[in-house]
Amino acid sequence: MSAxxxxxxxxxxxxxxxxxxxxxxxxxxxxxxxxxRKSAHQLVQDLLPHTGKALRIxxxxxxxxxxxxxxxxxxxxxxxxxxxVAVLAVDPxxxxxGGSILGDxxxxxxxxxxxxxxxxxxxxxxxxxxxxxxxxxxxxLCEAAGYDxxxxxxxxxxxxxxAVASMTDFFLVLMLPGAGDELQGIKKGVVELADMIAVNKxxxxxxxxxxxxxxxxxAALHILKAHSATWAPPVITYSALTGQGVSDLWAxxxxxxxxxxxxxxxxxxxRAQQVTWMWAMLEDRLFAQxxxxxxxxxxxxxxxxxxxxxxxxxxxxxxxVADAMGL
Amino acid sequence: MSAxxxxxxxxxxxxxxxxxxxxxxxxxxxxxxxxxRKSAHQLVQDLLPHTGKALRIxxxxxxxxxxxxxxxxxxxxxxxxxxxVAVLAVDPxxxxxGGSILGDxxxxxxxxxxxxxxxxxxxxxxxxxxxxxxxxxxxxLCEAAGYDxxxxxxxxxxxxxxAVASMTDFFLVLMLPGAGDELQGIKKGVVELADMIAVNKxxxxxxxxxxxxxxxxxAALHILKAHSATWAPPVITYSALTGQGVSDLWAxxxxxxxxxxxxxxxxxxxRAQQVTWMWAMLEDRLFAQxxxxxxxxxxxxxxxxxxxxxxxxxxxxxxxVADAMGL
Numbered sequence: 001m002s003a004x005x006x007x008x009x010x011x012x013x014x015x016x017x018x019x020x021x022x023x024x025x026x027x028x029x030x031x032x033x034x035x036x037r038k039s040a041h042q043l044v045q046d047l048l049p050h051t052g053k054a055l056r057i058x059x060x061x062x063x064x065x066x067x068x069x070x071x072x073x074x075x076x077x078x079x080x081x082x083x084x085v086a087v088l089a090v091d092p093x094x095x096x097x098g099g100s101i102l103g104d105x106x107x108x109x110x111x112x113x114x115x116x117x118x119x120x121x122x123x124x125x126x127x128x129x130x131x132x133x134x135x136x137x138x139x140x141l142c143e144a145a146g147y148d149x150x151x152x153x154x155x156x157x158x159x160x161x162x163a164v165a166s167m168t169d170f171f172l173v174l175m176l177p178g179a180g181d182e183l184q185g186i187k188k189g190v191v192e193l194a195d196m197i198a199v200n201k202x203x204x205x206x207x208x209x210x211x212x213x214x215x216x217x218x219a220a221l222h223i224l225k226a227h228s229a230t231w232a233p234p235v236i237t238y239s240a241l242t243g244q245g246v247s248d249l250w251a252x253x254x255x256x257x258x259x260x261x262x263x264x265x266x267x268x269x270x271r272a273q274q275v276t277w278m279w280a281m282l283e284d285r286l287f288a289q290x291x292x293x294x295x296x297x298x299x300x301x302x303x304x305x306x307x308x309x310x311x312x313x314x315x316x317x318x319x320x321v322a323d324a325m326g327l
Numbered sequence: 328m329s330a331x332x333x334x335x336x337x338x339x340x341x342x343x344x345x346x347x348x349x350x351x352x353x354x355x356x357x358x359x360x361x362x363x364r365k366s367a368h369q370l371v372q373d374l375l376p377h378t379g380k381a382l383r384i385x386x387x388x389x390x391x392x393x394x395x396x397x398x399x400x401x402x403x404x405x406x407x408x409x410x411x412v413a414v415l416a417v418d419p420x421x422x423x424x425g426g427s428i429l430g431d432x433x434x435x436x437x438x439x440x441x442x443x444x445x446x447x448x449x450x451x452x453x454x455x456x457x458x459x460x461x462x463x464x465x466x467x468l469c470e471a472a473g474y475d476x477x478x479x480x481x482x483x484x485x486x487x488x489x490a491v492a493s494m495t496d497f498f499l500v501l502m503l504p505g506a507g508d509e510l511q512g513i514k515k516g517v518v519e520l521a522d523m524i525a526v527n528k529x530x531x532x533x534x535x536x537x538x539x540x541x542x543x544x545x546a547a548l549h550i551l552k553a554h555s556a557t558w559a560p561p562v563i564t565y566s567a568l569t570g571q572g573v574s575d576l577w578a579x580x581x582x583x584x585x586x587x588x589x590x591x592x593x594x595x596x597x598r599a600q601q602v603t604w605m606w607a608m609l610e611d612r613l614f615a616q617x618x619x620x621x622x623x624x625x626x627x628x629x630x631x632x633x634x635x636x637x638x639x640x641x642x643x644x645x646x647x648v649a650d651a652m653g654l
Binding site: 041042044045048049051052133137140192216219220270271272274275277278281282283285286287290303304307308309310311312313314315316317318319321322 | 368369371372375376378379460464467519543546547597598599601602604605608609610612613614617630631634635636637638639640641642643644645646648649
């Protein structure tokens with residue numbers, strides 16, 4: 001993409017539901033060129049009044065839990081209910097894996113052939129913060145393009161679950177049936193983020209084990225204070241393979257939206273997410289600036305070494321850096 | 328404290344174990360006066376070579392769990408074993424409560440009368456970051472003064488558990504016996520921080536309920552990935568009232584130190600804590616600067632309002648701020 005198209009033209013075509021333009025606009029958002037970035041920001045600003053109607057669902061789970069088949073099944077169920085579905089991903093690892101998490105039609109066979117579904121791979125480069133920001137903006141574009149449900153998938157590397165939870169309304173954690181060691185794979189804090197836990201592969205011989213696992217998760221959630229008095233995260237079982245329970249995933253997400261909207265918590269959560277996002281980007285920008293500061297670059301390595309070795313007090317190190325930078 | 332004493336003199340007297348000087352030096356650390364702060368940092372720097380020998384134990388738990396009686400019992404047990412014990416606190420609320428968390432002799436009757444124990448209330452003002460930093464430096468002073476065990480208590484407000492976990496070697500989470508609703512009080516993420524969970528009040532009629540609660544916590548911990556392959560957080564029961572099991576609290580902490588030291592994880596954790604602390608302070612400093620910037624002060628309120636209302640894209644808001652500040 002060389003020439004920068006007018007963001008007004010783009011906005012109009014996106015709102016008209018032109019998939020090719022949507023895809024092109026997302027590429028603009030992912031571009032590193034300063035002029036591209038500027039017009040991307042303008043584009044998002046233009047479209048902002050037409051965003052926010054979709055239900056944003058974050059989805060995570062350990063490898064092998066069946067994220068792709070679940071999204072394929074859930075997405076297809078939603079299009080069968082006349083919803084338009086967009087599938088995005090936050091995958092900071094995609095630089096290395098070449099965006100393996102999404103984009104390969106094979107992963108979501110049904111959905112990728114569905115005219116009412118739009119699947120976009122994760123931006124294939126950048127820090128988590130950068131990838132997350134681009135995904136947020138992509139989400140807004142999809143909303144302006146008329147998609148009713150945005151499914152944001154994360155491969156669950158580093159802090160990516162937190163990033164996805166902080167940009168979605170409803171955070172769904174997928175689990176495997178089976179108890180004990182098989183359950184050890186859950187990363188710290190992820191259970192805390194869950195608005196719902198869903199145990200996949202509740203089919204055939206697995207049904208009993210899936211039910212047991214669900215009971216264990218209920219016990220675990222039970223001893224944690226709920227996010228909100230309005231919503232206690234449910235634990236359900238389903239099978240992406242047979243489709244049993246897939247509609248419950250959606251029913252619970254809608255149930256969440258209704259209850260939280262009634263109390264105003266739904267809108268408040270989005271407001272808070274927006275402001276937090278702004279501050280996070282500001283900090284990133286500021287800190288990039290700090291780390292790039294030549295005076296600091298010269299000092300930092302030995303300071304950090306001395307602090308790590310315990311020969312220099314962090315307090316004094318900060319004084320030195322602050323002095324060096326005239327803070 | 329008007330005149331600033333030479334930090335060399337202070338350092339010598341602290342190393343000699345002079346409690347009055349230690350108390351005075353801590354007041355210097357807590358002072359807001361620039362000259363006090365400068366010599367406080369110098370003092371910490373001077374003493375740094377004589378720090379790090381103590382075992383640093385963080386302790387948290389919901390109100391009513393018996394933190395004070397536990398610290399009184401554990402501390403007294405340790406002094407009976409010829410250890411010198413310092414008790415510090417991180418309580419960002421102490422501005423409001425007037426430092427209610429610590430300092431009142433009544434809360435730790437035995438320990439406060441013990442010559443081998445040093446109890447210091449939380450700095451009674453400042454942000455969590457500020458309070459935590461002062462507590463860290465106070466911890467270093469206590470180590471230089473020859474205290475073998477530092478117990479850092481947190482009242483568990485906001486992020487104070489994270490702050491305490493990030494300055495201690497071993498993070499102990501105290502729980503109440505009883506199941507169900509009584510357990511609902513645990514704040515999100517705290518269980519994740521725990522190097523051990525200890526259920527108090529395992530005495531009299533409560534023993535059975537304490538054992539049940541311990542089993543529930545074991546189940547909860549079981550489905551969470553351990554911090555380290557070397558250490559799986561144990562769940563024990565004890566009674567601060569009868570003293571039963573109090574020695575186990577210490578035995579487990581020592582056990583942790585031995586195992587983690589053998590693999591080098593103990594030292595590595597401290598190194599990482601130091602560097603993280605340095606960066607956190609640098610960020611605070613930098614961000615205070617940012618928020619104080621007149622150009623930003625003028626812009627920020629309406630920007631934040633527009634972002635929260637969803638009429639301005641956070642991305643564009645950041646552009647505006649960055650432009651305004653010439654970043």
